[in-house]
Amino acid sequence: MRKVTQNSINAFLARKSGTFDNTSTDGDALFLFGNKIAEHRADGIYITTADWASVTTKERLKGLGADVYTRKHVLHLGDKPWDGSWTKL
Numbered sequence: 001m002r003k004v005t006q007n008s009i010n011a012f013l014a015r016k017s018g019t020f021d022n023t024s025t026d027g028d029a030l031f032l033f034g035n036k037i038a039e040h041r042a043d044g045i046y047i048t049t050a051d052w053a054s055v056t057t058k059e060r061l062k063g064l065g066a067d068v069y070t071r072k073h074v075l076h077l078g079d080k081p082w083d084g085s086w087t088k089l
Contacts, residue, residue: 001063007062012038023060030059038089049075049084064089 006021015027024031030038035050053075058068
């Protein structure tokens with residue numbers, strides 16, 4: 001895991017604000033290039049690709065423990081195809 005991923009995820013999970021290269025958090029949400037890709041909700045953490053299923057987006061989500069990958073040009077979350085929409089982690 002890259003250092004920027006580790007630092008941003010640690011801050012997000014601790015609900016602290018911070019900016020780490022192209023990733024930031026206000027403690028409640030995690031942003032990549034200004035796009036919200038994760039947020040704390042009352043019933044848990046939710047994730048999305050924000051319509052950017054890039055290598056960097058997938059790395060940040062993997063840092064949260066999501067099993068996100070692309071196989072044969074299809075995005076997957078766990079063992080199922082995923083459209084990148086908001087999903088509870």
